[in-house]
Amino acid sequence: MKSVIFTLGLSLSVLISGCAVSPQSIVINPQVAASGPAYGQGRALVINVDDRRSSGVLGSRGGVYETSSLITISNDINGALLLAAQSAAAQLGFDGTSSAKPATLTLALDELIYDTQTQNLINTVTIIAKITLTTTIGSSTHTGHYQTERSHKLPQLPDAQKNQDIISEALSTSLERGFSDISLANFLAKN
16 A cells, blocks of 8 residues: 555646646857858848847746746857857858948847747747847848748657757847848849
8 A cells, every 4th residue: 555655646646747847947049051053242241139029938838837947048149159150141142341331230130939849748839939120221221130940849848958059049049040041142233
């Protein structure tokens, strides 16, 4: 009888501990592999980053204590986005060697959302990364909006490293879409 009670108690404690989820603070490191022609053609490009999110919290990891199992970013998101944008600009030929009018690009982080839903013991983690690129040359402006949404079905909630990877990947994809936008290349060619 004692072994049955012990086993039942152990099973219950494992079940309860499986429902409590710890908060996470992660490092975001987007990487951009810009594709297409090097439309920068030596033009100088000044890049500014604007984090327009209303909160530093990406979302909840779920669990019983959903309001305290929050996921946040521990590094400087503006600095990480600036490095990624500068890398993309260099790949696309923006290096300040031509006499073309300089351009200014503002990269706005509009949304970075982390959502977890659990159904039938399967966790679905959804990441939404939305950015706006606004490029200005003289009095002319080009604005593009780029969004990536990724869902991952997992048997257990991701650890911090996995969350870093999937969030950075979604953000990287939005950046790649922005810098590979043919309408941005055409705007730069005409101005």
